[in-house]
Amino acid sequence: xxxxxxxxxxxxxxxxxxxxxxxxxxxxxxxxxxxxxxxxxxxxxxxxxxxxxxxxxxxxxxxxxxxxxxxxxxxxxxxxxxxxxxxxxxxxxxxxxxxxxxxxxxxxxxxxxxxxxxxxxxxxxxxxxxxxxxxxxxxxxxxxxxxxxxxxxxxxxxxxxxxxxxxxxxxxxxxxxxxxxxxxxxxxxxxxxxxxxxxxxxxxxxxxxxxxxxxxxxxxxxxxxxxxxxxxxxxxxxxxxxxxxxxxxxxxxxxxxxxxxxxxxxxxxxxxxxxxxxxxxxxxxxxxxxx
Amino acid sequence: xxxxxxxxxxxxxxxxxxxxxxxxxxxxxxxxxxxxxxxxxxxxxxxxxxx
Ligand code: SF4
Ligand code: SF4
Numbered sequence: 001x002x003x004x005x006x007x008x009x010x011x012x013x014x015x016x017x018x019x020x021x022x023x024x025x026x027x028x029x030x031x032x033x034x035x036x037x038x039x040x041x042x043x044x045x046x047x048x049x050x051x052x053x054x055x056x057x058x059x060x061x062x063x064x065x066x067x068x069x070x071x072x073x074x075x076x077x078x079x080x081x082x083x084x085x086x087x088x089x090x091x092x093x094x095x096x097x098x099x100x101x102x103x104x105x106x107x108x109x110x111x112x113x114x115x116x117x118x119x120x121x122x123x124x125x126x127x128x129x130x131x132x133x134x135x136x137x138x139x140x141x142x143x144x145x146x147x148x149x150x151x152x153x154x155x156x157x158x159x160x161x162x163x164x165x166x167x168x169x170x171x172x173x174x175x176x177x178x179x180x181x182x183x184x185x186x187x188x189x190x191x192x193x194x195x196x197x198x199x200x201x202x203x204x205x206x207x208x209x210x211x212x213x214x215x216x217x218x219x220x221x222x223x224x225x226x227x228x229x230x231x232x233x234x235x236x237x238x239x240x241x242x243x244x245x246x247x248x249x250x251x252x253x254x255x256x257x258x259x260x261x262x263x264x265x266x267x268x269x270x271x272x273x274x275x276x277x278x279x280x281x282x283x284x285x286x287x288x289x290x291x
Numbered sequence: 292x293x294x295x296x297x298x299x300x301x302x303x304x305x306x307x308x309x310x311x312x313x314x315x316x317x318x319x320x321x322x323x324x325x326x327x328x329x330x331x332x333x334x335x336x337x338x339x340x341x342x
Binding site: 035036037041042050051052059060063064067068071073074077078079080081082083084085086087088089090154155158159162165166169170173174180183184185187188190191192223226227228 | 322
């Protein structure tokens with residue numbers, strides 16, 4: 001069982017690493033300090049990956065959403081909203097578990113040993129609602145209403161909060177570009193402070209950014225119960241040993257709700273289950289007491 | 292009975308998928324992609340914490 005869990009973890013890390021590399025495959029950008037300007041930037045990646053990262057070949061859905069909402073021409077981003085609806089209705093937060101570079105970064109940080117890593121704390125459940133507030137306030141309302149004289153809003157989430165932008169874009173670009181180096185100020189310091197807090201928190205807590213802050217995770221979470229790809233627990237096989245709930249680092253109990261909003265579909269529960277009661281499914285067949 | 296439930300849930304997922312595709316096509320049609328493209332091919336100073 002332990003072997004099965006380790007192999008599940010390992011294969012997930014490999015997929016995450018490969019996907020991170022694919023989405024940031026413009027490696028020359030890291031040498032030249034420039035960003036990719038080709039046609040692929042017309043499409044978004046499913047996970048949170050800053051489009052100002054020198055390696056990024058496609059666009060970040062949250063950055064793009066704010067860019068369109070905040071433009072003076074449009075007040076709703078159909079293209080990006082549609083993209084997220086398509087991805088969400090196919091796989092929900094599977095994106096978080098497997099296809100998000102910033103999620104992968106936090107997974108790796110959490111592997112750094114520390115003498116005590118709290119699994120939960122008082123207020124954890126309430127704090128998880130914060131990501132929905134951030135989505136509504138910083139990603140939608142502020143770019144929509146806090147506009148300049150020509151009606152142009154800023155990407156406030158990127159500007160004031162997103163540590164992925166600092167990590168992937170801010171630090172490498174500023175380091176490689178003398179002009180940018182001279183323009184850094186308090187905002188850059190603030191963003192680096194937030195990144196540092198995120199890094200330290202990720203060592204202690206499993207994926208704090210995903211649990212409490214990420215607006216993309218908030219969007220995909222609402223698709224978990226209705227997405228085509230989902231989990232289900234076979235009640236006839238389940239022996240209620242709670243191994244799955246204990247193993248889950250997102251604090252989900254799959255037996256209570258196999259498609260909880262917080263489940264990132266990492267599969268840890270599935271691999272620990274002694275009776276193989278947890279299954280992936282594409283069908284919508286539900287187990288009933290009769291079958 | 293079970294078949295009915297299966298059908299209903301399938302319809303919800305497929306409806307969302309369809310809505311998503313329609314949204315994307317409409318967004319492309321009304322010219323949202325160049326706005327996003329313009330932002331993503333120039334270093335976004337806000338994203339990197341400068342602007
Ligand atoms: S919650 Fe956000 S940062 Fe975390 S894995 Fe999902 S998309 Fe990525
Ligand atoms: S319920 Fe299972 S798949 Fe979902 S986050 Fe927890 S361990 Fe991962």
